[in-house]
Structures are given as C-alpha cells and as structure tokens.
Amino acid sequence: MTVYFTKDHEWVRVEGDTGTVGITDYAQGQLGDVVYVELPEIGRTVSQGDELAVVESVKAASEVYAPVSGEVVEVNDALNGEPGLVNSGAEGEGWFARVRLSDAAELDALMTEAAYKDYVASLA
Template sequence: MTTYYTKDHEYVRVEGDTGIVGITDYAQSQLGDVVFVELPEVGKAVKAGGEAAVVESVKAASDVYAPVSGEVVAVNDGLPDSPATINEDPEGQGWFMKIRLADKGELAGLMDEAAYKAMIGA
C-alpha cells in the first residue's frame, strides 16, 4: 500500500487498482472544525484534478479534487453524519471515497510523503 499526495492536500492510498482518497492532516488543520461534507455518487467518473467532493468548515468551503481519474466505487457513508471524523482521523477513518484507477500512470505526477512534507514545511 503506497500513499501519494497532491499540491491541493489530498491523498490517495493505493491498494491494487483502487485508491482511497481524502484530505491530509495538514488540510484539516487549515480548515478548522469540519461541519459538512458532500460526497460523490458511487459510479461517478472523476478526472484527476477535477472536483470530486466538497468539505465545509466553520472557516470556509473547499472543493476536494480527485488525485486520480477513475470511477468512484465506494464512499464513506458515515462522514455526512459525523463530519468531525475528518478532523479527528483525516488519513484513517476520515477518508472520503474509493476510486478504481483508470490509469496508474497518473500516480507518477503525485508526490510521495517526503516531497509532500517538504512542500508544507513539516
């Protein structure tokens, strides 16, 4: 299982041909208390860099972009009722969706953990 990161602070944790997508701990800390999340429909086709979900906090609303292209095969049904999970465990229980990867080659354009940490100054 390998995790990749985008410059927009999404992650995709790849297992086989499926990627588990969410926002990073850094992103949730910048947003503040998450109060609402809008997830895509299962079966929706998403494009890398395209809007895939929406997250709202007490500070702002932000689009969540798909790090990879593919089909949404699952969503985290518990998030709309418990959006604070995104603050509590963004890279664990606070995942947003699972995407069946259309092109694994897209992963080459994403950052590994070391590059992401360097970008955010961690």
C-alpha cells in the same frame, strides 16, 4: 500499499487498482472544524483534478479534487453523520471516497510522503 499526495493537500492510498482518497492532516488543520461533507455519487467517473467532494468547515467551503482518474466505487457514509471524522482522522477514518484507477501512470505526477512533508514545510 503506497500513499501519494497532491499540492492541493489530498492523499490517495493505492491498494491494487483502487485508491482511497482524503484530505491531509495539514488541510483539515487549515480548515478548522468540519461541519459538512458532500460526497460524490457511486458510479461517477472523475478525471484527475476534477472536483470529487466538498468539505465545509466553520471557516470556509473547499473543494476536494480527485488525485487520480477513475470510477467512484465507494464513499465513506460515516462522514454524513459525523463530518468531524475528517478532523480527528484526516488520513485514516476521515477518508472521502474510493476510486477504481483508470490510469495508474497518473500516480507518477503525485508526491511521495517525504516530498509532501517537504512541500508543507516550504509553506510555513
């Protein structure tokens, strides 16, 4: 199980041919209290960089971009009733969707956890 990160602060945890997608702890901290999450439809096909979901906080609405291409095979319905899970568990319980990867080579364009930490440190 490997986790990859984007410069837009999404993560994808890859297990087999499926990636679980969410936003990073850094991103939820920038957003503030999350009040609503719009999840993608199961069966929808996304390309890397496409809008996958929308997260709304008391500060702003932000798009969540697909870090990988593929088909949405599951969404985190718990967020519909409890969007605050994004704040309390951004890189755990607060995941958005699971995507069956159509091109594993796309992972090469993403950052490792160490590279992402360096990237976030450079933003300060």
